[in-house]
Amino acid sequence: MDSLEMSQLAIAGDEEAFLALMQLHKEALLRTAFAFLKDEHSALEALQETTYRAYMKIHTVKNPAYLKTWLIRIMMNYCQDQLKTNKRLVMDGRANEAGTTSNFEQLELAEALASLNEKEQQLIYLKYFQDIKIKDIAALEKVPEGTIKSRLHKTLRTLRRHFEGKGEMDHV
Structure with a gap:
C-alpha cells in the first residue's frame, strides 16, 4: 500500500x-x-x-x-x-545541544534566519529544509503559486543582503 x-x-x-x-x-x-x-x-x-x-x-x-x-x-x-x-528565539545561534560541533557557517545561517519574520522562516524551512515543492506550499497556505514564488524571491533577497552585509557568502 x-x-x-x-x-x-x-x-x-x-x-x-x-x-x-x-x-x-x-x-x-x-x-x-x-x-x-x-x-x-x-x-x-x-x-x-x-x-x-x-x-x-x-x-x-x-x-x-x-x-x-x-x-x-x-x-x-x-x-x-x-x-x-x-x-x-526560533534560531538563537547557540551551539547544537546534541553534542555535535557547530561551525561558523551554521551560526551565520542561524543568525540570518533569525533576522527573518516568522512567515519567511517557515517558507525557507518548508522549501529548503523539508524539500517541499512550491505548489504544495501554495496549497498548504491557500495562496497562488506565484505568491509563494514572489515571497520566496523576496526572502532570499533579504538573506543575500544579510550575508553581503557580513562580508560572508555572496550567494544563498
Whole structure:
C-alpha cells in the first residue's frame, strides 16, 4: 500500500493506516521539531502532541496528497507556540545541544534566519529544509503559486543582503 492509499484510509478513520502514516513521517517530524526546539526531549514531546492533534483532526484533511505537509505544519505551529511560551528565539545561534560541533557557517545561517519574520522562516524551512515543492506550499497556505514564488524571491533577497552585509557568502 502506498502513502496516498494510507492517507485516504487514515482520513476515513482507519487507525492502523494513521499509525502507519505517523511511523512513515516520524523522522521528518522529529527533524522539524529538533530544528525548532533544539532539544531531543522537547522534540519527542512535540511528536506526541502532533500525533494527538493530527489524530483528532485528520478527518478535516481535504487532499490526501498533502498529508505530510499538513503534519509538518501542525508540528511547526506547535513548536512555535512552545517557543513563544518559553520566550525563546526560533534560531538563537547557540551551539547544537546534541553534542555535535557547530561551525561558523551554521551560526551565520542561524543568525540570518533569525533576522527573518516568522512567515519567511517557515517558507525557507518548508522549501529548503523539508524539500517541499512550491505548489504544495501554495496549497498548504491557500495562496497562488506565484505568491509563494514572489515571497520566496523576496526572502532570499533579504538573506543575500544579510550575508553581503557580513562580508560572508555572496550567494544563498
